Amino acid sequence: MNNAQGSAPTATDPTSSGPTFSHENTLPRVPLPTLEASCERFLAWCAPLLTADERAATEAEVAAFLRPDGAGRMLQAALEAYDATDGVHSWLDTFWPYRYLGRRDRIALNANFFFLFQDSGQSQLERAAGLVAGAVHYKKQLDQELIPPVVQRGRPQTMEQNKYLFSTTRIPGPQQDTVRAPYTEEQPGPSDARHIVVFFRGAMHKLDVLGTDGVPHSLDDLEAGLNAVIKAGAEPADAASSVGHLTTMARAEWAATRESLRTYDPRNATTLDDIETALFCVCLEDFAPADTQEACDNLLHGDRGNRWFDKAVSFIVFADGRAGINVEHCELDGTTVLSFVDALLGTPAPEHSRLSGARSQGLPALEPLTFTLDDDLRAQVRSAAEAFAAYGEATATTTVSFDDFGANTAKALRVSPDAFVQLAYQLAHQRAKGHLGATYESIATRQWRRGRTEAMRVVTPEIQAFVAAMEDPAADPDTRRTTFRAAAEKHVARAKECQAGDAPEQHLWELELIQRRRGAELGVTEQPALYRTPGWLTMRDDYLSTSSAPSAHIQYFGFGSTSSRCIGVAYVLLPERFNVYLSTPLPVAAPMHTFADHLRAAVTELRELLA
Structure with a gap:
């Protein structure tokens, strides 16, 4: 269960000539x-x-x-x-x-990932309306293939994943799920949907964000529509009617329940269709998180029926205007979503609205989305809600923030920033658990046709030697520096091999x-028998599952751990700051917190060593 978000490429030139998908058929094959x-x-x-x-x-x-x-x-x-x-x-x-x-466990918390955006200082409705306006503008640009193809170090990157940003929903199946999306035989070309789904207090509303002629609603219109949803939710929905809870179930179980839901009443099939074809979801929360970690946790697994985890993109906006995104991972990796978020947050909402041709059209069309449920279905909603609440509570998380360290610090020390932090993770893990363990890092491979990510395994003999030197009281600083640099060089070399498809x-x-x-x-x-060897089983039994998402527009990135003893390590490494979100099962929370403490110390220690 690897979280292959994909370490985002560096030195990216986002500007390129030609339509969005113009390079797809000429990109080299993996x-x-x-x-x-x-x-x-x-x-x-x-x-x-x-x-x-x-x-x-x-x-x-x-x-x-x-x-x-x-x-x-x-x-x-x-x-x-x-x-x-x-x-x-x-x-x-x-x-x-x-x-x-093909995964059969729940995707909520186990597979979906999140970004916590930088604060904007806006109210909840202003922030939410701005995110909708920006996303609609991006959609219109994408429909016309005006999003420039990304070019990295002179090499065009696949843009194929952009086709799954809008009107895309994962559909549960008994053996394997499917994806309902535009740009397919069933729905050729871009989505023609004009609506989104807005959640508030466990109730859902269908809200048109484009007029009948396809012109986007103005910011004021959108804010009025979102406000109408909040007014309609003055009383929280009955917990047993919040069908979004069902999307937290294990996949085969959800598939059976979805079929029961769909066939129980014809109107349920229509409601499912409205949700699945919606451009995206907006989840309005009626509370403000106490701190950054609580905001992150709610972006990862908060629900109270206020999510549809199968939806590709869900914006979540808290009562104080803080916001983020929860992403369904099956067709979207972190690099694509980062580009989308950067476009969204890099331009003020009024400018997005103007460039999209939005105009005031009055209150957008709005209707509640409801399901007709029998006692069995209501019981399943309640059961799913209780089970997922317990699952969330059985997950331990913490944040680690460095305001005095960033990529520029590592570069000044003449070392790859990613190699520096990965070596710090290994040293911290050795000190927290007394040994090294299998470590996964996702490497983006979008320079290939329909490329996604490659699995890199971090622990090398050079890293073993480095950690041993750091733990040896008799080792002098020169020895430690030499082993550090050898390990860092090996790390960079292996990452390049993975990018080249040599993994x-x-x-x-x-x-x-x-x-x-x-x-x-x-x-x-x-x-x-190879697949039952100690080598295959040990190499893939993650103790650390790591992935990076560098963007100035996000504070934190996060995902769940991948095994009963794994620490999920999601990090935002920017020129002047470094933020990490850690997650692990509650029974092994203590080693995770120890790892966090050692990570803080390791970064300082390695800086001093290299300086």
């Missing part, structure tokens, strides 16, 4: 590694985490996998044939749907999935 290269890298990547006996056992199974008549050869041949098939954009075309849409994990994982899907047909009837 390279398919050779079986030998991925197996060699896999052994190198997992080795630092294994004992000598575990390494030997893993090496033996890799050798069997690589034999001329081994399972690996047959699976690789099948993948090569698939990659060469007409209409296939990438050998990962079936991997991504399985990875995200083993997703390749080997897809071979395993081919065996599951087509093993009988290919003559590979059993899971290859």
Whole structure:
């Protein structure tokens, strides 16, 4: 359960000529590694985490996998044939749907991610109306392909994910979910929806943000419409009628309940259609968070029926005007959402409104969205609400903020900013838990056709040597500096390999999935033993799951942890500041808080060492 938000690229030139999607068919394909290269890298990547006996056992199974008549050869041949098939954009075309849409646990808290925006000083209604106006302007630009393709270091990046920002909803399925979205055979081209869904106190309203002629409503109109929703919610909705709670359920359970909901009354199917086709959701809260951490926690898993977690984009605005976004991850990575948020927040709302051609049209069309429920459905809503509240309470989180350290500090010390913070995480983890552990970092790969992210494993022999030197009282500063720089250089080199498509994990994982899907047909009837080796199991058992989202417009970025002992590490590393949001299951909260304390100390210690 990796949170592959995707570390955002640096040195990005957002300006490029040509329509938004003009480069999509000319981008290079994701390279398919050779079986030998991925197996060699896999052994190198997992080795630092294994004992000598575990390494030997893993090496033996890799050798069997690589034999001329081994399972690996047959699976690789099948993948090569698939990659060469007409209409296939990438050998990962079936991997991504399985990875995200195939998960069967709840996506709320486990998969969705959030950004907490910088404060604007505006009231709740002014802030919400401004976000709607900005999003509508972006949508109109996207429809006309006026959003410039992103170019990084001279290389165009795929813009394909932008097609899933609006009117996109994940639909639960019994075995695998699906996505309802525009730009598909079912709905060619951009969404023609004119409405959003607004939540307040567990009740939903359909609010038109575009007039009948497609012209956006003015800011005043939008504010009036949102105010009407709040007035309509003077009394909180009956908790058992807040169907948004159902989107917190495990996927197969939600799929069955959704079918019951849809078929119980024809009007329920119409309401679902209104929600699923809406451009996006706006969730208005009736409270102000006590502090930044509470704001983050509510962006991640606050609900009270006031969310539709299957919706691609939900803006959440608190009573004091603080705001953020919750994102459904299956078609959207952090880099795409960051570009969207930067466009949204980098221009004042009145300018967005003017540029979109908005005009005053009076109070927007507004209607409540309700479901007809029987006793069983109401009981399921209550049960989902109680179960998810308990799940949220069983998650421990904290924030760590550095106002005196940022990317510029690391650069002044002649080290990659990302390498610096990753080494600080490793040192803090060693001191908090007494050992290193598998660490995941997502690496953006949008320079490839329909590229998303690659899985990077952070722990290297160089990092082991660095941590050992830092923990050795006899090691002198020169030794510690030397091991630090060697570890940092190795980290940068590995990240570049991942960006180039030279990484083993997703390749080997897809071979395993081919065996599951087509093993009988290919003559590979059993899971290859490689996938039960200490190397494969240990390398992918996250102790730290890390991802970065650098934007001056956000304060914090966050997601849930990925296993029973994992610490989710979401960080915003900017030139002059560094903010981290940590999450972990409540039973292991104490080590997370210890890790946070050691992280503060490690950043200071490493600065002093390198200075």
